[in-house]
Amino acid sequence: xxxxxxxxxxxxxxxxxxxxxxxxxxxxxxxxxxxxxxxxxxxxxxxxxxxxxxxxxxxxxxxxxxxxxxxxxxxxxxxxxxxxxxxxxxxxxxxxxxxxxxxxxxxxxxxxxx
Amino acid sequence: xxxxxxxxxxxxxxxxxxxxxxxxxxxxxxxxxxxxxxxxxxxxxxxxxxxxxxxxxxxxxxxxxxxxxxxxxxxxxxxxxxxxxxxxxxxxxxxxxxxxxxxxxxx
Numbered sequence: 001x002x003x004x005x006x007x008x009x010x011x012x013x014x015x016x017x018x019x020x021x022x023x024x025x026x027x028x029x030x031x032x033x034x035x036x037x038x039x040x041x042x043x044x045x046x047x048x049x050x051x052x053x054x055x056x057x058x059x060x061x062x063x064x065x066x067x068x069x070x071x072x073x074x075x076x077x078x079x080x081x082x083x084x085x086x087x088x089x090x091x092x093x094x095x096x097x098x099x100x101x102x103x104x105x106x107x108x109x110x111x112x113x114x
Numbered sequence: 115x116x117x118x119x120x121x122x123x124x125x126x127x128x129x130x131x132x133x134x135x136x137x138x139x140x141x142x143x144x145x146x147x148x149x150x151x152x153x154x155x156x157x158x159x160x161x162x163x164x165x166x167x168x169x170x171x172x173x174x175x176x177x178x179x180x181x182x183x184x185x186x187x188x189x190x191x192x193x194x195x196x197x198x199x200x201x202x203x204x205x206x207x208x209x210x211x212x213x214x215x216x217x218x219x220x221x
Contacts, residue, residue: 035210037158045150045158045201045212063209064115097157101148101205102169104157 001026002103006096009108016088020108022081022098030054034081035101036072038094038110046094048072051081088112116140116204120213126221131192135216137202139183146206149178149187152215153198161200162187194220 008020022034035050049062051072060072071084081098088110095107117140127133137147145165150158160169162178165185175190189196197220202213 037212044215045152045203047203047210047212050210061208061210099158101163101203102160104159107157 002100004098004100004103004105006098006105006108009096009110011111011113012088013114014088014090014112016112017084017086018088018110019085020083020096020098020110022083022105024079024081027100027103029079030076032100034072034074035099036070036081036083037097037099038092039097039107040091040094043094048083048096085110115209116143116207116211118202118204118211118213120200120202120216123214123216125216125218127192127218128221129192129194133189133192133218135187135200135202135218137185137187137213139185139204142183143204143206145180146204147178147180147185148203148205149176150201150203151196151198152201158201192218 036048074081149162152158165180
C-alpha cells in the first residue's frame with residue numbers, strides 16, 4: 001500500500017523559504033513520479049509540479065504560478081521527495097500534499113503571514 | 115494550459131440515486147483523465163484513472179467514460195459514504211490541471 005507522509009509545514013513570513021519533505025513507503029519509490037498539490041482553505045486542488053523517476057532523468061514540470069520559486073527534488077536512497085519553496089507569498093498559504101496519484105499523504109499546512 | 119470545466123458545481127441527491135458528473139477539457143487529452151473523491155479534512159482518493167479504469171478497491175458503483183473531450187463520472191446508486199467533493203484531473207499536458215470540483219450533498 002502506498003504510504004506518503006509530508007512534513008516541514010509551518011508559519012513563515014512573506015518572502016521567506018520553507019522546505020517540505022515527503023517520506024514514502026509501501027511501493028517502489030525509485031520508479032515512481034511524485035507530484036505536489038496544494039489546497040487553500042475552502043478551495044479546490046491546485047497541481048504544483050512533479051518529478052519523474054531516474055528512468056526519465058528526474059525530469060520536472062511546474063505550474064507557471066510557482067515556476068522559478070518552487071523546486072521539487074528527490075533522494076531515492078531515502079525514499080523521500082522534497083518541495084523547496086522560496087519567495088513565499090500570502091497566497092501560498094495552503095495544505096500541501098505529495099502524491100503518486102494512486103496514493104496521497106495527509107498533507108502539511110503552510111501559512112505565510114507576517 | 116488545459117482548462118477542465120466540471121458540471122454541475124453543486125449537486126443535491128438522495129441515497130440510491132444515480133448521478134453523473136461531467137468534466138469537459140478545453141482541448142484533446144486522449145484518455146489521460148483521473149477522478150478523485152475528497153471528504154472534508156481528508157486527502158483526495160483516486161477513483162478512476164485513464165478515464166474509465168476503476169482503481170483497485172473502489173466500489174463498482176463508480177464508473178467513468180469518455181466521449182471526445184467530455185468525460186463523465188457516474189455513481190450508479192448513491193451510498194451515504196459517497197457524499198463528498200469530486201475532482202477531475204488531466205494528466206496529458208503540463209500543468210496537470212484539476213477541475214474546479216463538484217460538491218455532492220444529501221438531499
